Amino acid sequence: MDLGQRRWPPEPDEGELKLLTEVARSRLWTDGPWTAEVERRMERLTGAPHAVAFNSCTSALHAALHAMGCVRGTRVAVPALTFAGTATGAAHIGADLVFADVRPDTLTLGTDVPDTELVLAVDLHGVPHELDRTRVAGRPVLTDACQSIGSTLDGRHVGATGTHAWSFSSAKLIAAPDGGAVTTDDAGIAGRLRELRDYGVPAGESRSNGAVVWAGGHNWRPTELTMAMVAHRLERLDRWAARARQVAARVHRSLDRAGLWRQSAGGAARPAWHKIRFGAPGWDRGRTDEIERSLNEAGIPTHRWGLVPLHRHPAFGGGPDKVTGSGGLPVTEAVAAGTVCLGTEAAPPMTWNDDEVAQVCRILETMAGS
Numbered sequence: 001m002d003l004g005q006r007r008w009p010p011e012p013d014e015g016e017l018k019l020l021t022e023v024a025r026s027r028l029w030t031d032g033p034w035t036a037e038v039e040r041r042m043e044r045l046t047g048a049p050h051a052v053a054f055n056s057c058t059s060a061l062h063a064a065l066h067a068m069g070c071v072r073g074t075r076v077a078v079p080a081l082t083f084a085g086t087a088t089g090a091a092h093i094g095a096d097l098v099f100a101d102v103r104p105d106t107l108t109l110g111t112d113v114p115d116t117e118l119v120l121a122v123d124l125h126g127v128p129h130e131l132d133r134t135r136v137a138g139r140p141v142l143t144d145a146c147q148s149i150g151s152t153l154d155g156r157h158v159g160a161t162g163t164h165a166w167s168f169s170s171a172k173l174i175a176a177p178d179g180g181a182v183t184t185d186d187a188g189i190a191g192r193l194r195e196l197r198d199y200g201v202p203a204g205e206s207r208s209n210g211a212v213v214w215a216g217g218h219n220w221r222p223t224e225l226t227m228a229m230v231a232h233r234l235e236r237l238d239r240w241a242a243r244a245r246q247v248a249a250r251v252h253r254s255l256d257r258a259g260l261w262r263q264s265a266g267g268a269a270r271p272a273w274h275k276i277r278f279g280a281p282g283w284d285r286g287r288t289d290e291i292e293r294s295l296n297e298a299g300i301p302t303h304r305w306g307l308v309p310l311h312r313h314p315a316f317g318g319g320p321d322k323v324t325g326s327g328g329l330p331v332t333e334a335v336a337a338g339t340v341c342l343g344t345e346a347a348p349p350m351t352w353n354d355d356e357v358a359q360v361c362r363i364l365e366t367m368a369g370s
């Protein structure tokens with residue numbers, strides 16, 4: 001069993017290489033048919049009426065915040081247990097980030113969201129958050145859906161309502177050399193996003209300095225090479241999502257038998273599990289460290305994701321002495337320190353074959369009570 005070798009992203013097949021060669025030869029490297037094709041496919045996949053493609057999810061989130069009216073000083077609620085990219089755009093804009101704790105089961109925002117002007121929720125590890133996707137207590141919601149492509153809620157792919165940012169970076173289910181998209185049910189937001197990703201110039205205008213209408217605009221356009229790859233790979237999403245679900249179901253059973261803690265999803269959700277996160281009961285840090293050591297010695301890699309929660313990070317206004325609220329964020333802090341993710345980003349559990357999954361499960365189950 002060699003679970004340390006790179007297996008993800010999948011190697012381009014001959015058809016994909018031929019397609020990429022054609023795109024390169026076309027010399028139409030941005031603003032072309034493949035950008036439009038990804039937008040059409042993301043609309044079809046999510047059921048959202050509008051999609052705008054970007055060169056990463058980080059830039060998609062940044063632009064979406066601008067398009068939703070976020071300016072310097074806007075108070076934005078965000079879970080502290082997430083990747084920096086969730087908050088990068090908000091930090092650039094100068095928003096006032098208000099970090100929130102996560103639920104102890106799904107690790108997504110609970111309904112007690114801090115009182116802010118905007119809510120930036122995260123579908124962590126593919127688990128859809130259970131807040132309303134458009135508004136929470138009258139406040140607009142932006143969802144960081146970087147990890148939840150392929151996930152469904154109430155039998156439908158996430159993203160039909162509200163505004164969602166997606167990632168096509170190489171560790172994601174649709175993996176390309178970076179890339180992202182925003183889907184939205186708001187035509188005004190979609191229109192502003194098209195301008196924002198193109199230096200702040202309205203569609204159809206030439207890119208002259210005089211045409212810039214947004215100071216917050218940027219060059220956030222995706223390349224046609226990436227978009228051709230994304231469009232091609234979206235055709236295989238169902239297969240990859242099914243495999244991620246199948247492997248997670250098997251591993252989750254073993255983690256449950258072993259009496260370990262694991263992330264779970266609400267009853268209406270069917271995540272395409274992006275990560276399998278687990279730990280010792282009660283997120284006991286020392287015991288989780290021991291479990292991790294034993295797994296690694298048995299040749300099963302693990303990784304620590306979100307070990308430094310954002311409210312503890314000086315780049316986001318936090319730090320060891322600046323924990324929000326007198327009690328800190330107890331779930332975030334305990335989960336960050338006392339849980340691990342199975343496999344690596346280059347060889348996630350969904351890339352393991354059935355024998356390897358069975359072997360990992362056997363080893364996990366022998367840990368019960370050990």
Ligand SMILES: Cc1ncc(COP(=O)(O)O)c(C=O)c1O
Nearest residue numbers: 056057058083085086146167169
């Ligand atoms: C939760 C989360 N948010 C944001 C990002 C940033 O996405 P990208 O790498 O496409 O900019 C990622 C992944 O890298 C992520 O996992």
